[in-house]
Amino acid sequence: MTNQASAVPGSNLSPAPGGEATRKHFWQNLVAACIAIAWNAGFLFMSLGLPAGHSRGDVGPGSLPMQVSVFGLVVSVVYLVQVLRGIDFGGSSEKIDVARVAGLLGIFVAVALSANWIGLALCLGIGTGVATLLFPGERPLVRALATGAGFWLIAWGLFGKLLELPLP
Amino acid sequence: MDGILQSLGVIFSFSGLAVLIIGALLGIVIGALPGLGPSIGLSLLIPFTYNLGPELSMLMMISLYTSAEYGGSISAILLSTPGTAAAAATAIDGYAMARKGKANEAISISLTASTVGGVFGGLALLLLAMPLASLALKFGPAGYFAVGIFGLTSVAALSGGSLVKGLICAAFGLALATIGIDPIAGTPRFTFGLFELYEGVPFLAALIGLFAVSEALAMIESRVVAAPVIKDKVGHVFMSGALWKETWRSMLSGSVIGTLLGILPGVGGNIACWVARDYARARDRHPQEFGKGSANGIAAPEASNNATVGGALVPLLALGVPGSPTTAIMVGALIMHGLHPGPQLFTEAPSLVYAILFGTIIASLVQYAAGSLFLPLMARVMRLPDAVIAVGIMAFAVLGAFAIRNLMFDVYLMLGFGVVGYLMKKLRFPVAPIILAMVLGYLVESNYRTALVSSQGDYMIFITDPVSLLFLVLSLVSLLTPLWRRLQARRMRRLEGTANGAAH
Incomplete structure (x- = not known):
């Protein structure tokens, strides 16, 4: 298990107490959540530009990408909220060489x-x-x-x- | 009948036996090297099997897959470092037995149990795949869409500690799967004018980058082997009659558990080995011996992790749905040969299907022979320096990515995916859901849209179609089970906390 749920009641925008590693994980996860949101938002924006379907009943080439990006956005926002609430999602505790x-x-x-x-x-x-x-x-x-x-x-x-x- | 004879002809030809032996040797080495595993081995191997044709290519891959599951136990026994996650349970009793000076005995149990498990899983595959496939042939597009969604829910099991991270990765994989010409209208999507992306993101380039290159990059940051290395000379690997008598029950129970768990999407050898070990301990007359070098503590997990190979191939062949990253890679190999896995494969390429069915059993027997004959050599390979292994992975990754379409574009893409995979590893994001979603993306989208065209845009088709409804309900159960378990665990913790507080 890489994820150690260590939600601290009352903590809002600050990382959970738990030492240097947890603080480091907070920033790592915060950046990861922002990247995930940006990727899905960008993908949604591009999906909206795709043409509609031609056949009767066909939802078009943009339909699934749009649904996937909306799903990705929702999950990424949930991730961001949980990170901001102080839940430690784990990460690299050692410095990258x-x-x-x-x-x-x-x-x-x-x-x-x-x-x-x-x-x-x-x-x-x-x-x-x-x-x-x-x-x-x-x-x-x-x-x-x-x-x-x-x-x-x-x-x-x-x-x-x-x-x-x-x-x- | 023709298909059976043709497939047996391929398996027992010179080339067939040669690829089985090469696959077994590569598999044992890759499995034995800590950090590597069948997924990395297969992702590096696939591009080079293109010229072999689908039958020989699949035989080689199955042989590698099966043998890597066994190979993981060699380093688990000699280094206390499981070569693969599925050998983690073996490390406990295997290493304890090796420290008593019985390394040879421990490896002989592991090899025999792996072979028994592999043969059992192969037989189960032979018996189950065909009836399931003939049932699946009756599915419509809505049913197939739901089957694809069910396959995707194995993300929940492959997510490791965090479901939310697993879902983000699955969304990323699905997004990647939509790049290229769309399957119904033929419109190019997200290609940015690059003709190299018209056929989609090359799956194998992504695979090699995410699995192999990321591992090589992680390897350069040092590998820690904590336990002292067993330096016993390993030679013969034949199990004595007394050991057979002692372990046959555990081998059998491990094989059954491994096969059943292997069939479930997302559950592989890494879970089966622990379940089989626990079951064997509960049934053992001397459970206190577990952890101190018990023969059954090696036999049960080893039989189970090899049995998962046959089990995991059941949904792949019958439904076209890979239940694990390794089987997802095999889908990539089939696609490379212009084939799509699923029940239609039984009519389109019967000799290939039978080669896979019989090959799974034969591969286990070849693994036994190769494992017995080359064991001392394998034990030495494990001591290769990290430098050679890591740069070797990088070199084969470059060659493999180039070999896919003879394009340097794929090499750059593969290196890019390598960086993404490395960063994901660092941030504890699971890679497996991306691969699974990339493979299932096409199945899900093409059937989703075909179903809607056939129903003239009526979404109720996914509810009114009984197969679709069944798999959608199963998907929901599969996704909600880990959440429910987590809630239960949290409730238990809260109750314990309250009880402790009251006691103080």
């Missing part, structure tokens, strides 16, 4: 972007090798070289040649 997470993601975005220039197999080889350096461990350079060479071989040999995937 932004450098590492963004580093790993950034490497693979770079792999995807440069695939058309130097080839996906080579990019993956370089990318995976460099990415292993983000992890702690013994003999990082040897590990990086072995991993890079291994994945280049898998991508080029197994997928490119054997499975005939038209890799860029």
Whole structure:
């Protein structure tokens, strides 16, 4: 159970008492609720622009998106209200290791972007090798070289040649 | 009859056995690696099975799914860290037994029980799927719409701690499912002029991002293995006659429980393992041994989590409704091959259906053979560094996303979904409802609109159609049950609080 209902009677716009973690969860959930409301409101707005159905009885292409976004809006508002009432919906208690997470993601975005220039197999080889350096461990350079060479071989040999995937 | 013979021909061909063995080995490794599981394994595997054709592709996936359920128990026994959520109950007695120097024995019980459970679930699938499918063929669009809604209500069970978060995710998944050309009028929706989105958001790209990439991103933030690793050498995995005599009842009860719970939408091995363990303990002559390395404490949960595989495939094949994230992924695989799961599959592709039905049983037997022969190797794979596993997932994710349509657009989309999935994990939002809603979105919308066109816009068709009414009532029950349980628990807590206050 990730959700610990810890509603505190009387608490309105402030997070429930319960230490740093709970306060952190409050802000995380508040932001998440606002994003959910914004997404559903935006989706509803776009759905309203869709044409009506042509056949008799057809509710049209905008009907389900509209119903889904209204449902999403209602649930998101319920979520927001519960967060504001101080209910702890859980969240990340530890700080996100932004450098590492963004580093790993950034490497693979770079792999995807440069695939058309130097080839996906080579990019993956370089990318995976460099990415292993983000992890702690013994003999990082040897590990990086072995991993890079291994994945280049898998991508080029197994997928490119054997499975005939038209890799860029 | 032709379908049966054709399917058996495919299963027992060289390629059939090869994909079953490869699937089993991959499944055991993926299941044994803590943090990974059948969902991640299948999402990474699907794009590469396209060239195999539907029968071989499904055989490989079923083999991986079944073996991953067993694989989870290896790390549960040796590391006290269940490889999959369904192996959580096994960790208690498995690790306790391994600490007594009986790691080999614990794994042999787990492998045998998993095989028994898998075969039992497969037999149940064989017996139940066809009669249910022939019944489902009589459903109209309104009935199908209600079946889709019933499938969606499993969100309640897949939401973890918070129903409201699960519902937000389901709404997000349904919204994503409406992107692309609409199924009735053919109008493009929310495509922003991008031709890549005309066929909708590529389900597999979303799947790989949400399940696999998010896990790799989470992995870079370190994995904690709290318990000391059992370093016993693991070799043979054959169960002695005495152990058979001791555990057969638990294997049987676990298999029945797993199959029945597997059929229910949203209830999978992670719940079945605990129910089966509790049942076995209640029936055991030495319940005090549970938690201290009881053989039945391993046999019951392991039989149950493998039996859920056959159970979970019943609604998928008979109704076209996936009841779990893993079966939702299999729907994605069928769609990739231009097939839609459901009762019509029995007439459209009988050899495929029989390959799935018989394949589920055979896959369990292959899992036993592969698990017995390669166990020492598997135990070593578990010690692969996180760095290699995480970058491996990322590399296969990139290749897999590209392989779907040979478009780099899908790779960017997959990475985007990876970030969304990672943030959702951090904020404790369940990912499974998104996948389920994306799969069921098409079924729900196309049947909803077809039903309304056939009734000329009269919404009463959803009430007057008996099948629709039945499934809508079941949906309501399915959604309200967790709420009712929560209210009951709150009332109990309040009563306890009042009683404690009075005592003081």
